[in-house]
Amino acid sequence: MYFFSALALTLNEMEEGVSLTDSRRRPDQRLMEAGRWDEANTEKQRLEEKQRAARRRREAEATEAQEEGREFEAYQPLWFHKQTDHITGEANFVYKGGYWEAKDSEDWSVCPDIF
Known part of the structure; x- marks a missing residue:
């Protein structure tokens, strides 16, 4: 499939009980593997924007803490x-x-x- 080696294909197989943050749970990746390219691209864009929004929130919290003279624990x-x-x-x-x-x-x- 897609010129991947046998090893490369098995590295991405789902496994029971893995972390909610495990990359094998990426919905865009699952869609791509199913050949649903347009949906995968849309999902990837959603995930990237979600990550950007989380980073902006952390940066805003850090700036606010700095302005108020409070300590802020970085990610x-x-x-x-x-x-x-x-x-x-x-x-x-x-x-x-x-x-x-x-x-x-x-x-x-x-x-x-x-x-």
């Missing part, structure tokens, strides 16, 4: 934290825990609504 990924590699000096994202526990308990309440 932090759920499952990773940024760390500088002591050898290369480059920034890396390192798993900080929590995903497998949430998967075991099937509790994804900490996940944002990204789709």
Whole structure:
């Protein structure tokens, strides 16, 4: 399919119990795989605008907090934290825990609504 290798095809297969933010749940991707190109494009545009709106809200909250002299906690990924590699000096994202526990308990309440 679409000149993907067998490995590439299996990487995107759905799996039970994955996070609500797992990229395999992307509705635009599912539509594309079903050959519904126009709907997939419309859905992708909706998702991108939703992401832009969330970012604008975070930026507005940060600006407001700064103007009021309050501290503002910047966006932090759920499952990773940024760390500088002591050898290369480059920034890396390192798993900080929590995903497998949430998967075991099937509790994804900490996940944002990204789709």
